[in-house]
Amino acid sequence: MKQIIKKKILIWLLLSINLLFAFIIGYTIPLLTSASANNLGFIMIPLLIILNYIIIDRFHYQIKPRKDNEVKFNAEI
Amino acid sequence: MQKFKGLTNFKKPIIEFDEKKYIFSIRSLILLAVGAPISAYLIYLFFDWEAQYWLHEIVVKQTVYFLNLLFNMNAEAIYDPGPLYHWKFEIPGKSSIFFETFCTGVQAIVIFIGVIVFTPHSQDRDTKRDVIWRKTKALIISSIIFYVVNIIRMLVQIGLYNIGYAWVDIHFSISAASSFIAAIIVLLMHRWIPEFIISIIYVGTLVSEPIKQKRKETVKETVSESNKVELKLMRKILRMEKKTFSEDISSWSKDFGYSIEDVYLIIPADKKSDFIEQLMQDKPFKKTPNVKK
Numbered sequence: 562m563k564q565i566i567k568k569k570i571l572i573w574l575l576l577s578i579n580l581l582f583a584f585i586i587g588y589t590i591p592l593l594t595s596a597s598a599n600n601l602g603f604i605m606i607p608l609l610i611i612l613n614y615i616i617i618d619r620f621h622y623q624i625k626p627r628k629d630n631e632v633k634f635n636a637e638i
Numbered sequence: 639m640q641k642f643k644g645l646t647n648f649k650k651p652i653i654e655f656d657e658k659k660y661i662f663s664i665r666s667l668i669l670l671a672v673g674a675p676i677s678a679y680l681i682y683l684f685f686d687w688e689a690q691y692w693l694h695e696i697v698v699k700q701t702v703y704f705l706n707l708l709f710n711m712n713a714e715a716i717y718d719p720g721p722l723y724h725w726k727f728e729i730p731g732k733s734s735i736f737f738e739t740f741c742t743g744v745q746a747i748v749i750f751i752g753v754i755v756f757t758p759h760s761q762d763r764d765t766k767r768d769v770i771w772r773k774t775k776a777l778i779i780s781s782i783i784f785y786v787v788n789i790i791r792m793l794v795q796i797g798l799y800n801i802g803y804a805w806v807d808i809h810f811s812i813s814a815a816s817s818f819i820a821a822i823i824v825l826l827m828h829r830w831i832p833e834f835i836i837s838i839i840y841v842g843t844l845v846s847e848p849i850k851q852k853r854k855e856t857v858k859e860t861v862s863e864s865n866k867v868e869l870k871l872m873r874k875i876l877r878m879e880k881k882t883f884s885e886d887i888s889s890w891s892k893d894f895g896y897s898i899e900d901v902y903l904i905i906p907a908d909k910k911s912d913f914i915e916q917l918m919q920d921k922p923f924k925k926t927p928n929v930k931k
Contacts, residue, residue, distance in 0.1 A: 593695055594717055595724065601692045615774045622768050 568623055575616045583609055649920070651843045653836055659762040660836045666758030667841055678752030685748070686739040691724045697742045698725045701792045709797050729800055743788030750780045750823060757834045769833070776830040780823045791816040850875075854922070858914055865910065866902040875922055894923070 586605045590598055653660040685693060698715040705713040705727075714728040723736040739745075754777050759766040791812060798808045828835050853874060860867050873883045876890075888898060896913075897904045905913045916923050 589696070593692055595692050595695045596719070597689045597692050598695075600689050601696075604690070612774070615770060619768075619771050622771065 572620060572623075575619065579609070579612060579616060582612070651840065651847060653840060653843065655832055655836060658765045659760065660765060660833065660840065661761040662758045662833075662837055662840050663761060664844070667837060667844075670753075670756045670758055670837060673756040674749075674752035676752075677755065678748045681748040681751060682739075682745055685742070685744045688724075693742050693744065694725045694737055694739070697789070697792075698727065698737050701789055701796070702727065704789065704793055705796055708793065709800065711796075711800055713796070727796060729796070732800065735796065735799070735805070741788075741792070743784050743791075746784045746788075746817070746820060747781045750784070750827070751777060753834060754780070754827070754831065757831055758837050760833060769831070772830045776827050780827065783819060783823060783826075787816055787819045854917055857917060861905055861910060861913060861917075865905050865907060866899070867905070869898070869901050869903055872903050875917065890923075 582605075586602060586609065590601055593601065650661055684690060695715070695717070702713045702715045705711045712730050716726050716728045716734070717724065718726055723738060725737040727735040727737065729735070754773050757773070759769050795808050795812050798812075799805055853871065857867050857871055857875060869883075869887065872887075873880070876883075878886065887903075891898055891903060894913075894916075895906065895909055897906075
């Protein structure tokens with residue numbers, strides 16, 4: 562049970578950081594005065610998408626060993 | 639070409655570290671050596687491109703914010719697009735400091751991006767399972783550390799410049815001193831992606847493997863023809879140091895039923911096949927000898 566809560570908190574934290582990252586990008590662009598200010602978004606948003614994929618991949622990694630254990634448990638019964 | 643094929647025709651070494659197995663393909667090792675520097679250079683060129691000078695603005699403005707917060711300097715970030723520089727620091731009573739791509743610290747970040755991205759993955763399924771996550775962690779944390787250290791570096795330099803130090807005296811010395819952080823990042827990187835350091839050791843193992851194999855073949859031929867082999871060769875095969883070898887070799891040879899004469903190890907005729915069998919193993923002579931009771 563403790564492990565599940567720990568994993569849930571970690572997943573929540575990762576998603577929050579990702580949202581915060583998106584917020585910072587959106588908040589920063591209008592504050593910039595350079596001619597190339599919009600390029601910040603063009604660089605950072607693809608990185609945000611990649612990070613999103615990596616977080617999903619992490620969820621998958623965390624769920625998979627549990628599934629394996631469940632299969633083993635069922636087989637023993 | 640045939641000779642080269644012969645050199646690569648051996649069982650791949652496996653390095654075990656922290657209860658995990660590391661096996662790398664030769665292609666991935668070549669990719670690390672070639673891909674990491676090229677990609678680092680290309681990413682640097684990308685950020686040195688005028689269209690990416692938003693990075694200059696962010697770094698300059700953040701530095702100015704902390705300069706005013708910590709030293710109450712009344713510093714300003716001035717946007718003044720010219721052929722070389724677009725941003726500069728304006729400090730009251732001092733000449734301006736122009737800002738270039740190197741001042742963003744991006745050159746250190748891109749080197750580590752290149753290395754982290756091209757670090758090979760182990761061919762062992764369990765070891766490589768969470769490598770993407772480990773790489774991402776290493777990438778984000780190393781980039782943040784470099785970025786923060788770079789801002790601190792500029793705060794120290796401009797702070798000293800403001801109190802009267804000559805810019806030429808503090809610029810290069812402090813920039814060079816701050817690069818110590820790269821060593822810390824390498825250590826941190828080893829914690830998350832030991833694949834990088836292990837891949838370097840792996841290259842060494844790959845290079846030495848054909849030599850070891852050739853040495854074994856030489857010993858095999860010598861023992862097949864005569865019943866003796868040079869002790870010097872045996873020391874290299876057993877991977878013993880010169881110091882311990884002279885102390886341990888006599889007890890080792892007795893354990894296996896061999897004897898020593900001058901600079902040769904003598905193998906009795908009935909033990910020849912067993913000797914060759916043990917010699918050709920991955921870890922030669924690691925098997926417990928049969929002790930006659």
